[in-house]
Amino acid sequence: MDAFYASVELLRYPQLRGLPVVIGGRRTPAPRRDADGHLVFQRLRNYVGRGVVTTATYEARALGVNSAMGMMKAAALAPDAIVLPADFDEYRRKSRQFKAAVASLTPIIEDRGIDEIYIDFTPHTDAQETRPGDTLFGARELARQIQLRVREATGLSCSIGITPNKLLSKLCSDLNKPGGITTVDFADIPAVVWPLPASRINGVGPKAATQLRKLGIETIGQLAAADKDLLIRHFGMRFGTWLHEAAHGRDERPVETRRDPKSVSRETTFERDLHVRLDRQLLGETFTRLCERVADDLKRKGVVGRTIGVKLRFEDFHTVTRDLTLPVATGDARTIRHAAGQCLKRIPLTKRIRLLGVRVSSLMSIEEHDQLMAEHGGPRGQSLELFDV
DNA sequence: TCTGGGGTCCTAGGACCC
C-alpha cells in the first residue's frame, strides 16, 4: 500500500492534502471541533512528551521528518506541521478491506503485516504467450484489476512488483510508487536492480549496510560482484551466502499462506523513567496489566505458551531480557505474572526504568496443549495453578 | 530534542543426554 497510514488519514481529512502532516506520538489528541463545528488540528510545535513519528506525508518528509524519529525532534524541524494520533484500529480495518479485495481475485496470499502482502501469481502467468513475446501480459492485467478492486474497496492505492520471487517483488514494488506496476525478470537485474543501494535489499539493515560500506560495497551490483568467500568471512556462513544470493536476485522462499504465531508480547514506555522503589506501585500495576493484556491476546489467538519473559529498558536505553520456561504451557494472567516476576528478580535494578515488557513464547494451540495433558495424564484444563514456578 | 510497539530469525554458550 502507498504511504498507508498517511493515506488513510487523508481519506478522513481530505482538507489536509498537500500539507505537512505527521502521524505519531504517544498521547497525541485527535482533532476537535470548535463551537462552530470546524475541525481544529493540532500543530506539531505544541507537542510535549515521548514517542516517535509513525509516518509523515511527503510534504513533512521534505522538511526532514522521518518515520521512527523522536516527536520532539520532528517538532523542531516542522513546527507548523499538523500532528495526528496513529489510529491502528482504523488502519487494521482498512488492512482487512484491502486484503479481502485482493483475495476476491487471487487466493494465494501471504500476510506480511498491516500494509503488505505477497501474492503467488504463478497460476496467472501465461506460458502460452497470448501476446507474442510477453508471458506477463495476463499477470499485468490481473495486477491492474487488483489495484482497481483495492481502490474501490478502500479508496487507497497500492504498488505491485511482478517478478520471479518474493525478494525481487518486494524490491521492485517500491520502484514506481505510488500506483505502479513493475515487472522485472532475471534478465533485467543488472539494469534495474544492481544500481540500487545494497540497503534496499529486504534484510540488509543499517548495521549490515555500514559493514558493507567499510568493504567498499555500496550498490547491489557491487555486492553481486563481491567475492562470496569475503562475504562469508565478514558476515558468517549463513548471512554471507544469503547476501551473495540476494544480490543475484535468487530467492526460493515459497509464498506462505498460513503461519502459526511464535510469540505474543506487550510492552510500554513510561512517560518518565521510573524509580524502582519510589515508583514501585505504578511499576507493579503496569506489570500486572501487561500480563493481563498478554493473557487476553493469547486467549484471542487460541494459544498458550511455556516460555515467559520480561524486558526492561533503562534510562540509558540499555535493554535486558530474562525468560523462564515452565514445564507446562499457560495462558493464565496470574501464572504469567508469577513467572515474569521470577524473571524480574534476576535483573539487577540500579537504574531508572524506561520500558517494561512481558512476552510469552514456545506457543502451542490450546487443542494441542489439551491433547498433551490428556496423553500425560495431566490435570486437564487446570494445570495452571498446580505448578509452583 | 533522545530513540514506539509488535513481531521474526539468528547466534552462541552451557547443560544435559546418548
Next chain:
DNA sequence: TCTGGGGTCCTAGGACCC
C-alpha cells in the same frame, strides 16, 4: 588418564521488519 561427537533444550542478546 586429560578425555569424542552427535543431538536437543534453554537462555540472552541483537539485527531487522512493518
